[in-house]
Amino acid sequence: MGVYMQPTKKNGKLIIKMTEFSGFYKLSVEERIARIKEYAQLSEAELIVLKNTGALKLDVANRMAENVISATHLPLGLGTNFKINGKEYVVPMAVEESSVIAAASHGAKLSLPLGFEAHADEPIMIGQVQIVGLKNAGDVAVKLESKKTEIEKIARELTKNMEMRGGGFRRFYTRAIKTERGEMLIAYFEIDVRDSMGANTINTMLEGIAPSLREYAEEGQIRLRIVSNFADKRKARARAIWKKETIGEEAIEGILDAYTFAKTDIYRATTHNKGIMNGIDALAIATGNDWRAIEAGAHAYALRSGKYQPLTHYEKNKEGNLVGMIELPIALGIVGGSINSNSIAKIALKILNVKNATELAMVAVCIGLANNFAALKALSTEGIQKGHMKLHARNLAVIVGASTDKEIDEIALALERRGTYTADCARDILKEIRLDRFFL
Numbered sequence: 001m002g003v004y005m006q007p008t009k010k011n012g013k014l015i016i017k018m019t020e021f022s023g024f025y026k027l028s029v030e031e032r033i034a035r036i037k038e039y040a041q042l043s044e045a046e047l048i049v050l051k052n053t054g055a056l057k058l059d060v061a062n063r064m065a066e067n068v069i070s071a072t073h074l075p076l077g078l079g080t081n082f083k084i085n086g087k088e089y090v091v092p093m094a095v096e097e098s099s100v101i102a103a104a105s106h107g108a109k110l111s112l113p114l115g116f117e118a119h120a121d122e123p124i125m126i127g128q129v130q131i132v133g134l135k136n137a138g139d140v141a142v143k144l145e146s147k148k149t150e151i152e153k154i155a156r157e158l159t160k161n162m163e164m165r166g167g168g169f170r171r172f173y174t175r176a177i178k179t180e181r182g183e184m185l186i187a188y189f190e191i192d193v194r195d196s197m198g199a200n201t202i203n204t205m206l207e208g209i210a211p212s213l214r215e216y217a218e219e220g221q222i223r224l225r226i227v228s229n230f231a232d233k234r235k236a237r238a239r240a241i242w243k244k245e246t247i248g249e250e251a252i253e254g255i256l257d258a259y260t261f262a263k264t265d266i267y268r269a270t271t272h273n274k275g276i277m278n279g280i281d282a283l284a285i286a287t288g289n290d291w292r293a294i295e296a297g298a299h300a301y302a303l304r305s306g307k308y309q310p311l312t313h314y315e316k317n318k319e320g321n322l323v324g325m326i327e328l329p330i331a332l333g334i335v336g337g338s339i340n341s342n343s344i345a346k347i348a349l350k351i352l353n354v355k356n357a358t359e360l361a362m363v364a365v366c367i368g369l370a371n372n373f374a375a376l377k378a379l380s381t382e383g384i385q386k387g388h389m390k391l392h393a394r395n396l397a398v399i400v401g402a403s404t405d406k407e408i409d410e411i412a413l414a415l416e417r418r419g420t421y422t423a424d425c426a427r428d429i430l431k432e433i434r435l436d437r438f439f440l
């Protein structure tokens with residue numbers, strides 16, 4: 001603790017010095033909390049909040065990331081009404097935004113009784129090794145090609161744990177590139193990672209094989225050895241039909257207009273895809289997965305033609321019903337990574353009842369499609385604020401101190417009637433309710 005100075009104050013304000021945090025990682029969690037308490041002048045009540053990490057115990061959190069002082073929380077809800085390839089699912093979703101879970105459940109409900117049809121590719125991830133400083137990358141590509149059998153043997157050896165589970169090495173190829181920093185050769189490895197997300201498997205394998213690649217190349221320098229988050233060999237797709245008798249012709253026309261807008265305008269397409277990722281990320285987080293990887297892959301896929309496009313597609317079939325489709329890369333696992341130390345993720349996977357990562361990928365795209373459908377339907381007809389605000393009104397009631405369900409309901413209803421959704425208004429209503437009760 002000796003390296004730490006008392007935080008300096010100037011004109012009553014804390015002066016932040018970077019040195020005050022050097023070596024922070026060496027401290028125990030307790031010591032870090034004590035340090036941050038004095039640094040940010042936290043109260044005892046705030047310390048109690050920091051130390052309450054819920055299902056993620058502080059010592060477990062401390063093993064998952066660095067400089068840990070607490071854990072943060074998100075609501076975990078259940079998406080309902082999902083029927084996918086004839087099987088019914090209750091879908092855990094972790095998300096802080098109101099209406100996302102309701103929208104997914106609503107979109108799924110309107111797809112019944114048929115529900116969704118979905119399909120997912122084999123769980124193949126791609127890894128890349130970069131070799132730089134080459135006189136002629138094409139020549140090196142030929143050299144590596146001539147050693148293909150040896151390279152593949154090493155790749156198999158390095159992924160034999162995956163092979164034992166039915167996955168393992170699938171393909172090796174190279175790509176020579178000319179850049180402003182000279183010629184480079186990129187070696188690609190495709191590995192079937194079965195039920196894991198796969199980044200660890202791939203990265204370990206790449207670091208293991210890189211020295212042999214350098215040896216066979218006979219020149220150059222190995223640089224990057226890393227998984228690609230553009231998991232385009234691991235896509236999932238889904239389809240649903242929303243009947244005109246169920247949702248009405250006006251909703252169908254509205255959704256088709258909204259979709260056409262997204263196809264032609266990147267400002268809209270980005271928000272359209274954000275709505276899709278609302279559901280997919282919520283599932284990824286609930287199941288302890290790396291949602292940044294999913295996000296990166298999704299948006300790269302949206303741009304694969306060179307023009308950023310919606311990840312869903314809508315059309316009217318000959319009966320006049322709405323057909324919705326979705327396709328994107330989904331690198332989600334049900335084992336490995338942080339899932340093992342995340343007890344909520346394990347429970348979420350049990351609730352979801354998927355037998356492998358491929359099935360999880362299918363559920364993910366169905367949620368994305370359901371969320372997108374529900375958003376477009378609401379946006380193109382009544383707008384989304386009505387639904388959003390209903391939930392927001394309940395949040396406001398809690399924020400201003402409503403302490404019973406009755407108070408929360410009364411405030412939410414009054415806010416809705418007044419059409420003003422502010423904390424001040426909610427506070428006034430709470431005062432009025434309590435005053436009325438006092439005089440009753």
Ligand code: MEV
Pocket residue numbers: 097271272273274275276278372375376379384
């Ligand atoms: C909000 O989180 C998501 C939406 O903006 C999606 C969309 O506009 O399609 C409602």
